[in-house]
Amino acid sequence: MDERFRESELASKVDVTALHAAPEREPVALWLIVLIMVLMFFGGIFLWANSGGFQSNIYNTNKISWSGAGTGGPAAPPDPMVVGKRVFTQSCAVCHQTNGEGVAGQFPPLVGSEWVLSQDWHGDNHIVKIVLNGLQGVVTVKNVPYNNAMAPWGAVLKDDQIAAVLTYVRNEWGNKAPPIPVEFVSKIREANKARSEPWTQKELQAINREFVGPAAAPDSAAPAAPTAPTAPGA
């Protein structure tokens, strides 16, 4: 150990106060002044663009553009694909798998499934009912029979989460179908309030097809129309 590593041996002979008060005053370096001015300028621009005019009723900085337009206002609604992916990962991927292919012989696939895309005898209302109340018994998906049970999610997921996850599975992995609006889920939940047991394929087939929007219905139903007559016979 260094024997001189001691504090008290230091002779504090200088008087910093006197030194500090010395008459010579160094000029502040030019680059420092320039840097300070640049920082102040950008700080000012940032404040101007993000202050919402210093109004007490504007809470959201996100919507303010550099031009100052569109100041404040409510936050943009979250992307249903992002919310849907989160819900799917948490609640659905265990059985249907992250790639939506399911497990052969046990859990049916969602990719290209007529149940998901509302083809054949399926409507947008059927898939919402399944997520709300679950499904049991023998089902046929892409001409392959499955006999398993799907849990009801109505008590776990809220309407917006169900809408988001259905929108997600209908538009991921190459699937293409219109998004499911929250109001559509709420309507069906309200109509099925009394029901507690899971659906069966037979029951669902007896229910008329409904579609999310008047404009969307013919589009999504059209390709399914030629094959439609074959399914109800099952």
Place this chain on the structure above:
Amino acid sequence: MTTSARSPQVEKVDASLRLPVLIFFGSAALWLVVGTFLAAVALTKLVWPQFLDGPAFLTYGRIAPAAVNALVYGWASSAGLGIALWLLARLGRAPLNYAVLPVVAGLVWNFGVFLGLLAIIGGYSRSIFLLEFPGFVSAILFVAYLFIAVWGIVLFRNRAAGAVFVSAWYLVAALLWFPGLYFTANALLVWHPVPGPAQAPIGAWFSSGIVNLWLAPIALAAAFYLIPQILGRRLLSYNLSLLGFWSFALFAAWTGMAQLIGGPIPAWMVSVGVVSSILLFIPVLVISINLLGTMQGSYGALRWSPSLLFTVTGAGVFLLAYVQGTLLALPGVAAIFHFTDVLIGHGALLLFGFVSMVFFGAIYYIVPRLTGRDWNGDGLIRWHFWLFVGALGVAYVSLTFGGMVQGFALNDPGVRFASSVGFATPFRLVAVLSALALLLASNIFAHLFFRTMLAVLEETKPLPEAVTV
């Protein structure tokens, strides 16, 4: 082993401050040990929830705030008050008359901290960050503070004629800022709470102010005094000190609002916080240039002066921690790292790496001058330094990396919340081990302090009565 001859006036100043300042330092050392112990327990519970599972007073929700409060009010504030009194007396060449008053007030302050910690552990926490003490405890602390701080102001008023050194600017400002902060925040949040939405901005303003307007100015004052004094040279630039002080005073108070980004407060408040955090880079850069520029070419002195070693390290960490603070306030960065361990690491860097480091340096410098006796065991000072720096560095790096992983996981819609916590766990485990090393370092410091005190008591007759003028 007495110090080199000093002027009688300086002897008189030191003698008048001996008892109060040593009481502040001694109690601070004890609270440091208590605080780091509680922090280590809380961190362990974060990684291993079954640890000390049982009675309510051992739960994380009570241990963690107790640790933070012990460190901020017990350790840092007590040490800071001692340093402030000594520096103001020494700079102004003014002895402290009526030392008995700050001594009593200091004991009351410590009693208040003790009561407050008991209240937190007992479940009477106010659950507002750094305002967890119940109302009657903060009232005790406030009154005790006034009786201590008024002597700082008196010492400043009684200063010898001549210029006012930059350290004194920071000290007087801090002594005046703290009561404003503490009274306002307690009045509006603890004693007579305002309606809900207004509480968050007040809380954020207070918690950032405790660092920026109370602990940081004292630490900067100590650094501005110690570095030129130990090296025996002039501060790099008078104009830079002036620019640094006023720009720090201007921007530091506003930065807290940036914490509330995305919260339910008007947009302009958050934006003002963000802009102040960006502009705070100006004083931070100016102060660092001044402090480290004064060191320029004299880094060899770090080998023989422990207080210079601690102080300069603290000054370097000041730059690092405040630059990180500016970066973390940027909205794009905050969106990812806001609710992660990155902020825990940043808080540890501010409190331990900057404030505590400079305070250690100041205590290592001041105590031999008060006691007229060297530190008993210089090998242990090195152990204290390297263990403290090493433990803090490892904890900071691991919490920062763990927090980054956590932040990206939180922002990935495909990752569940529980998984984002799981990702951070191995990094937290490393932080637990570092916290244990930090506890050891704090114990070494306390051991050194009290061993030196014992040696002083044995060597001389009982401490000379400090109350004499």
